[in-house]
Amino acid sequence: xxxxxxxxxxxxxxxxxxxxxxxxxxxxxxxxxxxxxxxxxxxxxxxxxxxxxxxxxxxxxxxxxxxxxxxxxxxxxxxxxxxxxxxxxxxxxxxxxxxxxxxxxxxxxxxxxxxxxxxxxxxxxxxxxxxxxxxxxxxxxxxxxxxxxxxxxxxxxxxxxxxxxxxxxxxxxxxxxxxxxxxxxxxxxxxxxx
Numbered sequence: 001x002x003x004x005x006x007x008x009x010x011x012x013x014x015x016x017x018x019x020x021x022x023x024x025x026x027x028x029x030x031x032x033x034x035x036x037x038x039x040x041x042x043x044x045x046x047x048x049x050x051x052x053x054x055x056x057x058x059x060x061x062x063x064x065x066x067x068x069x070x071x072x073x074x075x076x077x078x079x080x081x082x083x084x085x086x087x088x089x090x091x092x093x094x095x096x097x098x099x100x101x102x103x104x105x106x107x108x109x110x111x112x113x114x115x116x117x118x119x120x121x122x123x124x125x126x127x128x129x130x131x132x133x134x135x136x137x138x139x140x141x142x143x144x145x146x147x148x149x150x151x152x153x154x155x156x157x158x159x160x161x162x163x164x165x166x167x168x169x170x171x172x173x174x175x176x177x178x179x180x181x182x183x184x185x186x187x188x189x190x191x192x193x194x
Contacts, residue, residue: 050185078178
């Protein structure tokens with residue numbers, strides 16, 4: 001157990017008192033297969049990436065939608081890959097299978113499983129924040145609560161159940177998607193430099 005100055009838990013009322021924060025850096029949307037290698041090239045030199053995916057919710061029993069978005073983020077840049085338009089090509093798989101690039105996310109097991117349905121790969125370099133925060137005696141492991149406890153910010157979850165397969169995503173959807181990956185990156189950085 002690592003010593004920390006973090007609270008072990010936080011209430012929803014306390015979260016509402018924190019500043020509402022979202023990703024404010026460069027946002028790159030990749031919605032064509034030809035654009036994937038260039039976007040991957042922008043990320044390849046990074047050692048740590050925030051990681052998340054989005055899937056269109058299914059409101060009918062037995063309906064399971066495929067993963068629609070993969071978000072990878074640095075502190076200054078978030079890349080949103082529209083997998084429903086690009087698939088999961090080898091250049092992107094090479095990032096997910098690279099042990100030299102740390103990919104940090106929350107509740108990543110199902111995300112990885114969904115990605116493997118698009119292309120078989122052996123995941124490497126993944127860090128599960130929900131496990132990591134336990135080392136700091138943090139009990140709340142939802143992304144919104146981890147962001148509040150570790151970063152002292154409030155993130156919006158209002159777009160969570162929106163249609164991630166729409167022809168054109170809204171700015172609110174894109175910022176939400178980028179924020180989730182960026183927050184994972186920032187929580188990891190804060191925990192590893194503390």
